[in-house]
Amino acid sequence: MNNTEKKIVIFDDDEDILSICTYILEGDGWEVTTFTDCNDPVEKLTRILPNIILMDNWIPDTGGIMATQTLKHSPELQHIPVIYFSANADVKLLAKSAGADFYLPKPFDIAELKRVLAVALNPN
Amino acid sequence: MTDTEKIQALELRLADLTDFIEQGAMPLHWVDGNGIIIWANKAELDMLGYTIEEYLGQPIGSFHSDVHVVSDILSRLGADETIINYPARLICKNGAVKDVLINSNVKRENGEFIHTRCFTRDMTAIFEEEKRMAAVLIDLEQSEARLLMAMESTGLGTWDYNPINGRLTWSDQCKKIYGLPLNEQVDFDTFAKHLHHEESALVQQEISRAMEPGGDGHYDLTFRIIRFDDDSHRWVRAQGKVYHNGDGQAERFIGTVIDITEQKLAEEKSAMLAAIIASSDDAIISKNFDSIVTSWNDSAERLFGYTAQEMIGESIVKLIPPDRLDEEPQILTLLRQGKRMDHFETIRMAKNGYLLNVSLTISPVKDAQGNIIGVSKIARDITERKQEEMRKNDFIAMVSHELKTPLTSMKAYLQVLLAAAKKDGGAFQLNALSRAEAQVHKMTIMIHDFLNLARLEDGKIGLHKTVFDLHPLIEEISSEAPFLTSNHPIRMVDCENIRLEADRDKLGQVLNNLLSNAIKYSPKGGTITIGCEKLAEKVKVFVKDEGVGISAEDQKRLFERFYRSKDDRIKTVSGFGIGLYLVSEILRYHGSQIAVESSPDAGATFYFLMDRA
Numbered sequence: 238m239n240n241t242e243k244k245i246v247i248f249d250d251d252e253d254i255l256s257i258c259t260y261i262l263e264g265d266g267w268e269v270t271t272f273t274d275c276n277d278p279v280e281k282l283t284r285i286l287p288n289i290i291l292m293d294n295w296i297p298d299t300g301g302i303m304a305t306q307t308l309k310h311s312p313e314l315q316h317i318p319v320i321y322f323s324a325n326a327d328v329k330l331l332a333k334s335a336g337a338d339f340y341l342p343k344p345f346d347i348a349e350l351k352r353v354l355a356v357a358l359n360p361n
Numbered sequence: 362m363t364d365t366e367k368i369q370a371l372e373l374r375l376a377d378l379t380d381f382i383e384q385g386a387m388p389l390h391w392v393d394g395n396g397i398i399i400w401a402n403k404a405e406l407d408m409l410g411y412t413i414e415e416y417l418g419q420p421i422g423s424f425h426s427d428v429h430v431v432s433d434i435l436s437r438l439g440a441d442e443t444i445i446n447y448p449a450r451l452i453c454k455n456g457a458v459k460d461v462l463i464n465s466n467v468k469r470e471n472g473e474f475i476h477t478r479c480f481t482r483d484m485t486a487i488f489e490e491e492k493r494m495a496a497v498l499i500d501l502e503q504s505e506a507r508l509l510m511a512m513e514s515t516g517l518g519t520w521d522y523n524p525i526n527g528r529l530t531w532s533d534q535c536k537k538i539y540g541l542p543l544n545e546q547v548d549f550d551t552f553a554k555h556l557h558h559e560e561s562a563l564v565q566q567e568i569s570r571a572m573e574p575g576g577d578g579h580y581d582l583t584f585r586i587i588r589f590d591d592d593s594h595r596w597v598r599a600q601g602k603v604y605h606n607g608d609g610q611a612e613r614f615i616g617t618v619i620d621i622t623e624q625k626l627a628e629e630k631s632a633m634l635a636a637i638i639a640s641s642d643d644a645i646i647s648k649n650f651d652s653i654v655t656s657w658n659d660s661a662e663r664l665f666g667y668t669a670q671e672m673i674g675e676s677i678v679k680l681i682p683p684d685r686l687d688e689e690p691q692i693l694t695l696l697r698q699g700k701r702m703d704h705f706e707t708i709r710m711a712k713n714g715y716l717l718n719v720s721l722t723i724s725p726v727k728d729a730q731g732n733i734i735g736v737s738k739i740a741r742d743i744t745e746r747k748q749e750e751m752r753k754n755d756f757i758a759m760v761s762h763e764l765k766t767p768l769t770s771m772k773a774y775l776q777v778l779l780a781a782a783k784k785d786g787g788a789f790q791l792n793a794l795s796r797a798e799a800q801v802h803k804m805t806i807m808i809h810d811f812l813n814l815a816r817l818e819d820g821k822i823g824l825h826k827t828v829f830d831l832h833p834l835i836e837e838i839s840s841e842a843p844f845l846t847s848n849h850p851i852r853m854v855d856c857e858n859i860r861l862e863a864d865r866d867k868l869g870q871v872l873n874n875l876l877s878n879a880i881k882y883s884p885k886g887g888t889i890t891i892g893c894e895k896l897a898e899k900v901k902v903f904v905k906d907e908g909v910g911i912s913a914e915d916q917k918r919l920f921e922r923f924y925r926s927k928d929d930r931i932k933t934v935s936g937f938g939i940g941l942y943l944v945s946e947i948l949r950y951h952g953s954q955i956a957v958e959s960s961p962d963a964g965a966t967f968y969f970l971m972d973r974a
Contacts (some may be wrong), residue, residue, distance in 0.1 A: 253770035261777060295762050310714050324765030326866075327816075334682070334708050334716055344769035346803055347776045 243358070244268045248275045248301065249293040249322075257351045258291070261306055262354075271341070273297075275304035279311045287317060289357050292337065294323035309336030318357040344351055383473060388483070391468075396435055399476055399723035408483050410454035412598045426450035426458050438467050438477055451481070459903050462486045481908045489939050515619065520601075522549065522614040524572055538597060538620045540590035555586030557594055571603045573613035578603030580616060583625075596625040617679045644719075644740040647726065650697070652689060655735060664719075664742050666712030677738075696736055706743065718744045732741045760815070764808050772801045802841070806877065813870065814922070814939045817946050824864040824950055828974045831859040831900070835891050838872045842880065842889075854892030859900050862974040867947045872954075874940040875904040882965070883908030896970070903968035913958040920945040920955060 245267045246360060249255050255271040262269050270285055282290065290308070292301045308314045321337035322327075322345065327340045329340050339353050362370070377478060382389060386470045388405035392398055401416050409416070416424075420933060425431035430449045437444055443466035451459050465479040512519065518535025522528070529552060533543050539555065541547060556564050564584050571580040585594050601616020638645050644661035648654050654677055657669040665672075665680055672679070680937065688707060701724035709719050719740045726735040738804040779794045786794075832853075839851045861868070872891065887907030894901040911919065911926070918924045923938040945955045948969050959965035 251766050254766065255775070257770050257773040257777065260788065261773065290916040306715055324528075324769065326812075327761075329719070336682075343765050344772040344801070347773060347780075 242288075243259075244270070244285060244287040245289045245291065246282060246287040247291040247293075248278075248296055248304065249291070250274065251293075251294045254293075258350075261350070262355055265351070272328055275299060277300060278304045278308045279314060279332045282308060282314050282317070283311075286313075289354060290317055290319045291320050292321050293327050294321065294325060296333070305332065305337050307336040319361075320353055363890060390421075390481070392435075392479060393476050394439075394474035396420050396422060396431075405481060408453075408459065408481070408758055409451060414751075415454070415508075424451050426452050434463065434465070439464060439466060439474070441469075447480075448484075451620070460484045462927065481835050512617075518618045520599075520616060520618060520915075523609045524614060527790055535618055535880040538595070538618060539586060539591075540588035554660075555587045555589065557587060560584035568614075571601065572614060574605065574609035574611070576603070578605065578611070578614075583621065587966075595620050596622045641739075642741075644738075646672075646677070646738045646740065646741070648677050649735050649737055650693060650733075652693070664711070664717065664740065665709070671712075680711075682708055682710045692723055693736075696723065697733065699733060700723055701725065709740065717742060718746070728760060739844050758811060760808070764930050765805070768805055768808070770799060772798070795843050806873065810874070811872070812944055813943050813947075817943070824867065826862055826864055828860055828862045829865050831893065831902070832856045833859055834865060834869055835872060838869055839871070839891065840877055842876060848886040849883060850888045851876075852890045852892075854890055855895070856891070856893040856902075859893055859895065860974040861971050863899070863951055863971060864947075868951075871944045871947050871969075872902075872904070878906065878967075879906035882906065887964070898973060899970045900973050903966050903969055905964065905966040907964040910961040910963045911957065911965050912961055916957055916959065918959060 243266060245262060247255060247258055247269065250273045251257075252273070255273070259269045259271060270287070272281060275292070276298055292305055294301045296304070301323070305319055305321065308317075309319070314334070315336070318338040319336065321328075321330070321332035321335075321343055322341040322343055324343040326342060329342075332340055339357055341350065341353050342357040384404075385402065386404050388402065388408045390398055390401035391833050392403050398417055398419055398421055406413060406416055421435075422428065426823050430447075434444060434447060434449065443464075445464050446939055449463050451461055451463055453459060458470075459518040460483075462482045462484050463479060464482075465477050467477050472971040511517070512532075513536060513660050515878075516534060516538070518538050519532040520535050521530040525721070529547055529549050531539070531541070531547055531590045536545070536547075539547075548932060553561065553565060564582060567580060570576065571578055580599070580603065582600075583598045586597050586922045588595060597618050598621050599618045601614055603611045604613040606612045620635070638658050641658065641660055643660045644664045645656075646661050647656040654672045654675055657667075657672045661672070662668050667679070669957050673831065678686065680691060682726055685708060692702060692705075701722070703722050705721045705723065707719060707721060708716050711717055720743045722739045725733045726737050728734050774800045774899060775794055779791070779798060782790045782794050835853055837854050837966060839853060842849070842851050866971040876889065876891065883889070885908075889907075890903075892905070893904055894903070915926045919926075920941050922942040924942070925938045940957070944967075951971065953969050953970050953971055955967060957965055957967050
C-alpha cells in the first residue's frame with residue numbers, strides 16, 4: 238500500500254485537536270477527513286471507506302461509544318480498525334466492549350499516536 | 362228359589378271360587394302329610410316356571426334351597442302351628458333361587474292331616490330392592506362422612522336459612538369462621554350486623570335477589586365479615602342455593618361459607634407484586650437453572666427488545682455478549698449455593714445487537730420448603746447512567762475532558778514545534794519548548810492524580826489486576842523522569858525477574874508519584890534509586906533519594922490527604938498534597954502499605970511490600 242492511499246477519518250469536536258492531528262497525519266501522507274459530530278457514522282464512513290477511524294469519546298450527539306457500536310454493526314465498515322481516544326480512562330473497557338480495536342489516552346505523545354496507527358494499519 | 366236354582370247358584374259360586382284360587386295372583390299349593398305336592402295354582406307354577414306335571418306329585422323339599430328350612434316348616438305344620446311370613450328360598454326351573462315368605466297351616470278332618478294350605482309371596486324383587494337400599498344407605502353414609510371430612514379439612518361451613526319462619530342454622534365450622542361460640546345460635550339480623558359496612562348492602566341485596574320468586578336461586582359472593590369474638594375482619598366466600606315451593610316462594614336457602622382471607626391477602630399481594638413487576642422500570646426476569654427464561658416483564662421487553670413470547674422458553678444466553686459467556690456459569694454456581702449478587706455491573710446485548718450497560722441483582726428463588734427452584738434477575742439499564750457519567754454531570758468526566766482536551770492539542774502542538782526546533786531552531790527556542798513540554802507533562806500527572814483522588818472518593822477505583830514483570834514498568838516510569846529533571850541520575854537496582862499480580866497502571870502511578878516526589882524534594886540534585894529486595898514470597902520495592910529528608914512530625918501525617926509539609930525549605934514545591942495519599946490508598950487497595958524511613962537532610966526512603974506472582 239502506498240502512502241497516497243492511506244485514508245483516516247477523525248471524529249472529534251475539538252477543532253485544535255483536529256487541526257494538529259490533521260497537520261501531523263497529512264505530513265505522514267494520510268488523507269485526513271474530520272467530523273465534529275458522530276451523527277450518521279455509517280453514512281459518513283461508507284462514502285469514504287477509510288483505512289482507520291479515530292473516535293473521540295465525548296462528541297455530539299450520541300458520544301463515541303454509540304457511534305462505535307453502530308459502525309461495528311455495519312457489514313461494510315466493521316472491519317475498519319477503530320482507535321478510540323479519550324481523556325477519560327474510565328471508558329477504556331466500555332470502548333473495548335463497544336468494539337473499539339485500540340485505545341489511546343489523551344493527552345498522547347505524537348510518537349504514541351504514530352505507533353498505534355502503525356499497529357492498526359498492519360497488525361502483524 | 363228352587364233347589365235347582367240353589368244348586369245352580371252354588372255351582373256358580375264354586376266355579377267362581379275355583380277360578381279365584383286357580384287363577385288368582387297369589388301362589389298357592391297344598392302338600393299332603395308326606396310332604397308331597399298334591400295341588401298348586403297357576404300363579405305358583407308361573408312363579409317357579411314348572412309345568413303342572415313337573416310340580417305335582419314331587420316332594421316339596423326338592424324345591425327348597427335350604428333343607429333345614431323345609432323340614433322345620435313341615436314339622437311346625439305337623440305340630441299344628443300356623444306359620445306366618447316364614448322366609449324360605451325356592452328353586453326355579455331355570456335354576457334361579459327366589460326369596461319367598463310362606464304363610465301356611467294344615468287342614469285336618471277329624472284330626473287327620475289332609476293337606477297344608479300354603480300361600481307363598483315372592484319377595485325376590487323386594488329383597489333385591491332392600492339390599493340395594495342398604496347399599497345405597499351405606500354409600501350415602503360413606504359419602505356423607507367424606508363430605509364432612511372434606512368440609513372440616515377445607516374449613517367449609519354450612520348454613521341453612523328458612524325464609525318462612527326466619528330460622529338460621531349454622532354448622533360448627535360456620536360458627537368457627539364467625540368466631541361464634543358453638544353453643545350459641547344466630548339469626549338473620551345478627552348475621553347482617555356482622556357484615557362489613559362496605560359490602561353489607563351488596564350482600565343483603567344479593568340475598569334478596571337470590572330469593573326472588575322465579576329466580577334461579579343462585580348465590581355466590583365474596584365479602585368481609587366482622588367476627589363475633591375479636592371484631593376482626595375476615596374475607597369469606599359464600600355460595601348457596603334457594604329452593605322455591607310450588608308457589609314460587611323461597612322456602613329454603615342453604616349453602617356454604619369459607620374463610621378466604623389468607624387467599625385474598627395472597628391474591629392482593631400477588632396482584633400488587635404483579636403490578637409492581639409490570640410497572641417497574643427495571644427488567645425483571647426469572648429463569649431456571651438451565652438458564653431458560655420463565656418470565657419476562659414489559660421493561661425487559663423495552664430494554665432488550667425481545668417480547669415475552671420471544672424469550673420465554675429460550676435461553677438467557679441470548680442476551681450475553683460472546684466475550685462474557687463465562688459469566689453465566691459463575692452466576693449459577695453462586696446461586697446454587699443460595700447466594701445472591703447485588704448490583705453486578707456488566708454488559709448485555711439487546712435484540713438489535715446493541716450493548717447495554719446493566720446492573721444485575723440476581724437472587725435464588727426458594728419454595729416454601731427452602732429448596733432453590735429458580736433464579737430471579739433484575740436488570741437495571743445503567744447505559745444512561747454510564748453515559749451521564751461520561752457527560753457533564755460527572756465531575757471526573759468533566760475534568761478529564763475540560764482539562765485534558767486543551768492539554769492534548771497543546772502537547773501535540775509543542776511536540777510538532779519541538780521537532781521543528783530540533784531541526785533548525787535556536788538554542789533558546791529548543792530550551793523553551795522543552796520546558797513547556799515538561800510543564801505539560803507535570804500538569805498531566807497532576808490532573809491524573811486529581812482525577813484518581815476523585816475516583817477514590819467516589820469509590821470508583823476498581824483494580825484491574827494482571828500478572829506482569831516489574832522491571833519493564835520501572836523502566837517506563839524512569840524513562841519519563843527526564844521530563845521532570847536533568848540533574849537527578851536515576852538508578853535501578855535488582856528489579857529484574859520479579860512478577861507481580863497487580864493493577865499495572867495504578868502501580869505505575871505509585872512509582873511515578875514516589876519518583877516525582879523524590880525529584881521535587883531533592884532540590885540540590887542527587888541520585889535517586891528505585892530498587893527491589895526479594896523476600897521469600899514478597900518483594901520490597903523502594904524509592905530512595907538524597908533530598909531534604911522528612912521530620913518525624915511530618916512523617917506521621919505524610920500520607921494524609923492534602924497534607925503539605927511545614928518545612929520552609931520546600932515551601933516553593935508545587936502540589937496539591939494528594940500524591941502520597943493516592944500512593945497510600947492504591948497500595949491499601951492492593952493489601953499493602955506505604956512506609957517511610959527518613960530524617961532531616963538525610964534523604965528519604967519510601968517502600969512497600971508486594972506479593973510475588
